[in-house]
Amino acid sequence: MTPAIELKKIDKSFGAVHANKAIDLTVAKGSIHGIVGENGAGKSTLMSILYGFYQADEGEILVDGKRVDIPDSKTAIAHGIGMVHQHFMLVENFTVLENVVLGAEGGGLLGRGVAKARAELKRLADDYDLRVDPDALIEDLPVGLQQRVEILKALFRGADILILDEPTGVLTPAEADHLFRILRVLRDEGKTVLLITHKLREIMAVTDTVSIMRRGEMVATRKTAETSMTELAELMVGRRVLLRVDKAPREPGRTVMSVRDLTVRDSRGVDVVKNVSFDLREGEIVGIAGVSGNGQSQLIETLAGIRHAVAGRIEVNGTAVDPTRRDIDPSRIRALSVAHVPEDRHRMGLVTRFFEYENAILGYHRDPAYGKGAFLDIKAIRDAARGEIEKYDIRPPNCLLKTANFSGGNQQKIVLAREIERDPAVLLVGQPTRGVDIGAIEFIHRRLVELRDAGKAILLISVELDEIRSLADRVLVMFDGALVGERPPETDEGELGLMMAGVNREAAE
Amino acid sequence: MTRGALPRWADYGLMPALNLAAAFLASGLVVLFIGENPVEAVKILVWGSLGWNEGIGFTLFYATNFIFTGLAVAVAFHAGLFNIGGEGQAYLGGLGVALACLALDRYVPWWVTLPFAVLGAAAAGAAWAFVPAILQAKRGSHVVITTIMFNFIAASLMVYLLVNVMAKAGSMQPETRTFEPGGRLPFLQDVIPGADFGTAPLNLSLIVALMCCMAVWALIWRTKLGYEIRTFGANPVAAVYAGISPVRITVVTMMISGGLAGMMAINEIMGSQHRLLIEFVSGYGFVGIAVALMGRAHPVGIILASILFGMLYQGGAELAFEKPAITRDMIVVIQGLVILFAGALEHMFRPGLVRLLAAFRPTAAQAA
Numbered sequence: 001m002t003p004a005i006e007l008k009k010i011d012k013s014f015g016a017v018h019a020n021k022a023i024d025l026t027v028a029k030g031s032i033h034g035i036v037g038e039n040g041a042g043k044s045t046l047m048s049i050l051y052g053f054y055q056a057d058e059g060e061i062l063v064d065g066k067r068v069d070i071p072d073s074k075t076a077i078a079h080g081i082g083m084v085h086q087h088f089m090l091v092e093n094f095t096v097l098e099n100v101v102l103g104a105e106g107g108g109l110l111g112r113g114v115a116k117a118r119a120e121l122k123r124l125a126d127d128y129d130l131r132v133d134p135d136a137l138i139e140d141l142p143v144g145l146q147q148r149v150e151i152l153k154a155l156f157r158g159a160d161i162l163i164l165d166e167p168t169g170v171l172t173p174a175e176a177d178h179l180f181r182i183l184r185v186l187r188d189e190g191k192t193v194l195l196i197t198h199k200l201r202e203i204m205a206v207t208d209t210v211s212i213m214r215r216g217e218m219v220a221t222r223k224t225a226e227t228s229m230t231e232l233a234e235l236m237v238g239r240r241v242l243l244r245v246d247k248a249p250r251e252p253g254r255t256v257m258s259v260r261d262l263t264v265r266d267s268r269g270v271d272v273v274k275n276v277s278f279d280l281r282e283g284e285i286v287g288i289a290g291v292s293g294n295g296q297s298q299l300i301e302t303l304a305g306i307r308h309a310v311a312g313r314i315e316v317n318g319t320a321v322d323p324t325r326r327d328i329d330p331s332r333i334r335a336l337s338v339a340h341v342p343e344d345r346h347r348m349g350l351v352t353r354f355f356e357y358e359n360a361i362l363g364y365h366r367d368p369a370y371g372k373g374a375f376l377d378i379k380a381i382r383d384a385a386r387g388e389i390e391k392y393d394i395r396p397p398n399c400l401l402k403t404a405n406f407s408g409g410n411q412q413k414i415v416l417a418r419e420i421e422r423d424p425a426v427l428l429v430g431q432p433t434r435g436v437d438i439g440a441i442e443f444i445h446r447r448l449v450e451l452r453d454a455g456k457a458i459l460l461i462s463v464e465l466d467e468i469r470s471l472a473d474r475v476l477v478m479f480d481g482a483l484v485g486e487r488p489p490e491t492d493e494g495e496l497g498l499m500m501a502g503v504n505r506e507a508a509e
Numbered sequence: 510m511t512r513g514a515l516p517r518w519a520d521y522g523l524m525p526a527l528n529l530a531a532a533f534l535a536s537g538l539v540v541l542f543i544g545e546n547p548v549e550a551v552k553i554l555v556w557g558s559l560g561w562n563e564g565i566g567f568t569l570f571y572a573t574n575f576i577f578t579g580l581a582v583a584v585a586f587h588a589g590l591f592n593i594g595g596e597g598q599a600y601l602g603g604l605g606v607a608l609a610c611l612a613l614d615r616y617v618p619w620w621v622t623l624p625f626a627v628l629g630a631a632a633a634g635a636a637w638a639f640v641p642a643i644l645q646a647k648r649g650s651h652v653v654i655t656t657i658m659f660n661f662i663a664a665s666l667m668v669y670l671l672v673n674v675m676a677k678a679g680s681m682q683p684e685t686r687t688f689e690p691g692g693r694l695p696f697l698q699d700v701i702p703g704a705d706f707g708t709a710p711l712n713l714s715l716i717v718a719l720m721c722c723m724a725v726w727a728l729i730w731r732t733k734l735g736y737e738i739r740t741f742g743a744n745p746v747a748a749v750y751a752g753i754s755p756v757r758i759t760v761v762t763m764m765i766s767g768g769l770a771g772m773m774a775i776n777e778i779m780g781s782q783h784r785l786l787i788e789f790v791s792g793y794g795f796v797g798i799a800v801a802l803m804g805r806a807h808p809v810g811i812i813l814a815s816i817l818f819g820m821l822y823q824g825g826a827e828l829a830f831e832k833p834a835i836t837r838d839m840i841v842v843i844q845g846l847v848i849l850f851a852g853a854l855e856h857m858f859r860p861g862l863v864r865l866l867a868a869f870r871p872t873a874a875q876a877a
Contacts, residue, residue, distance in 0.1 A: 055867065304750075305752075306749055306750060329752050329754065330749070330750055330751065330752040331751075331752025332752075334752065340750070342750055347744075347746050347747070348744075348746050348747050348750045349747065349750065350744075350747060351739075351740055351743045351744045351747050352744070353743045353744075354739075354740075354743065358736070361736075362740065362747065362750075362751045363750065363751035363752055365733055365736050365737070365751070366733055371733065374732045374733055374734060375727075375731055375732050375733070376731055376732060376733055376735075376736060378731070
């Protein structure tokens with residue numbers, strides 16, 4: 001059978017960066033084909049070439065056995081290639097139907113096109129079990145359904161080949177499972193799915209075939225049934241990886257941060273953090289486990305001074321902070337030796353338009369070490385940035401590069417380096433390895449454990465339960481804004497899962 | 510690398526040149542349409558603005574105004590704010606200059622008056638920008654709306670002041686008395702030996718403007734405040750995370766912006782008119798937006814764009830004089846086309862240019 005897609009010797013460079021080196025890839029029709037690789041391995045570049053965002057410098061693309069040129073995404077769609085982006089391309093205040101027809105309205109008047117679209121949507125929903133209320137507003141839909149709309153958009157435009165770029169990054173585990181069900185249905189109906197991810201578990205769960213990329217090269221293709229996570233991980237990084245963290249037991253020291261009865265209300269007037277109390281001691285990592293959206297984000301942002309609480313007390317190193325006061329801001333909290341690695345580095349932790357060295361001082365730019373009085377000492381800042389680049393193996397090692405040009409893992413290292421190198425007493429970390437490749441995950445985990453061993457207190461928030469269980473010394477479970485219990489990290493996943501879902505064991509027994 | 514990225518030389522050199530060429534081409538068609546020779550028109554325009562001493566003097570005099578208002582818009586741009594109230598802020602700046610000059614011109618030489626005039630202009634402009642700034646920072650009223658409304662309030666206020674309060678006794682003219690030499694900036698031709706700009710009022714304000722360019726460059730790229738302004742402009746959420754107060758940055762940036770716009774009045778009032786009069790700003794504040802856009806919000810770009818607009822003003826006046834068919838309004842059309850192509854249609858040629866340059870890139874990569 002002719003393969004759905006064949007890429008031959010695809011080559012692409014951006015200046016000095018050789019992103020794709022003579023890539024060959026064959027994707028069988030009616031299969032789910034995974035592409036794994038670390039961030040910066042060239043997966044996204046390759047897919048962008050296939051979808052017409054970039055032109056390959058060399059090589060050819062065959063769709064259904066025919067050689068094609070794809071100068072833009074319109075042509076890609078015409079060849080039946082649809083893309084579901086990592087960041088959704090939806091108009092929030094439009095309905096599902098309106099978003100689906102957007103750009104494919106079929107004439108100047110909406111009426112007929114929309115009526116046809118409605119019928120088509122119904123057919124797609126029946127055929128592929130992709131049910132979404134066509135008249136719901138996008139902003140009212142949960143993320144999982146928004147993603148379904150993206151898939152519908154691609155199918156509506158006649159896509160036979162669907163590219164999904166890191167589709168589960170924003171999904172809850174249940175939503176991800178549902179997505180995989182949909183992908184299987186699509187495959188069984190004859191569609192071809194290209195799944196780009198760096199989560200090996202997903203590859204094992206849903207793909208038929210998997211191709212592994214490393215540093216711009218396609219290093220191997222395997223039948224999923226005939227490989228293992230360990231083999232894939234090795235192929236991705238090119239050596240054996242430590243999936244578990246080595247960590248010696250350590251007796252925690254005195255309390256450095258204590259939080260009492262903290263309550264945070266959001267702009268809708270809903271209490272999102274409810275009466276939270278805990279202590280954070282020297283030399284321990286406290287993990288907060290919870291399904292995302294249960295107040296962890298608001299908790300960490302309040303501790304960092306970004307949000308204000310309606311009630312509660314915080315004490316850092318013996319200094320009382322009233323988190324309800326309006327004049328508390330992040331610079332005051334930083335002055336108490338509290339560092340903060342935010343959950344979302346793009347939105348909050350970095351200014352992607354800035355040079356790397358400019359981000360190396362974000363939040364610490366008033367430090368006299370970076371310039372006396374009103375002026376910045378550019379040389380001192382660059383020197384400091386170069387030191388961090390070397391120490392944290394940030395690649396490419398160039399502080400004069402725009403931050404947007406670094407891969408996700410390296411961007412995260414920029415943030416971590418900045419926060420850790422100030423030698424804070426307390427480190428607040430949100431999702432330290434979200435969207436980060438395995439090599440960098442290992443590095444980041446090791447760095448956090450070193451910091452703990454050096455006697456610092458770390459509060460860790462993560463949606464990856466594995467990460468919390470392997471890093472934390474104590475696990476606090478958060479549900480619906482409240483801490484519902486504390487468990488040792490050895491506690492089995494099922495029990496923690498139940499607590500995260502709000503099932504109260506003691507009450508049940 | 511992001512999609513649509515261009516090398517620096519293309520972004521800062523080729524793009525503006527292409528935009529300008531397109532604007533002139535369109536203008537040429539308009540000129541052709543009314544039955545005049547476009548080549549001749551361009552000749553007159555360029556000669557009129559650069560071909561003789563007095564023309565150069567006028568060109569640079571106008572350019573001085575544009576540098577001030579262009580810098581004002583650019584500084585606000587860096588904080589993600591769109592200050593289109595330069596018109597009103599410059600008008601109020603005139604009040605600051607006039608008060609300093611009227612108070613001091615009889616007692617001290619001009620170089621004593623100048624610092625007070627600069628201070629008065631900047632303070633008045635900044636004060637006029639302060640109200641919209643605080644309204645946006647605290648109440649969320651958008652500065653685009655409020656600054657434009659403040660242009661009208663400024664116009665009414667100045668008419669009231671000039672007619673009822675500050676007018677010369679016994680005169681029907683809505684203007685103050687003429688300043689004594691202590692309230693007049695020297696013309697450049699009186700300062701630079703051998704220079705001769707004829708009747709052009711080119712004065713020391715040009716030097717003040719160039720100093721402002723350097724100051725703005727240092728502020729934006731070399732100070733902590735500039736770093737905060739750029740952070741806030743590029744990513745307001747990251748700015749909050751970094752402990753940068755949005756209220757403070759909005760207010761401070763708008764006041765710097767307003768102050769720069771206000772300083773335009775030094776050139777017009779203290780350097781040229783030597784009295785405060787009605788409607789002296791006459792659109793310079795608005796053209797500053799186009800200047801800032803075209804100059805990529807960078808002081809060097811703003812100087813170049815200001816000279817270009819100075820040429821259009823001066824050369825345009827010559828053209829209207831030489832060619833009766835090309836009226837004053839036609840000149841406005843040509844200026845409008847330049848603004849349209851440089852500002853609004855700035856990105857029209859970008860995708861094509863990116864593709865064109867990308868076609869050459871593989872060979873470049875091999876060479877490297």
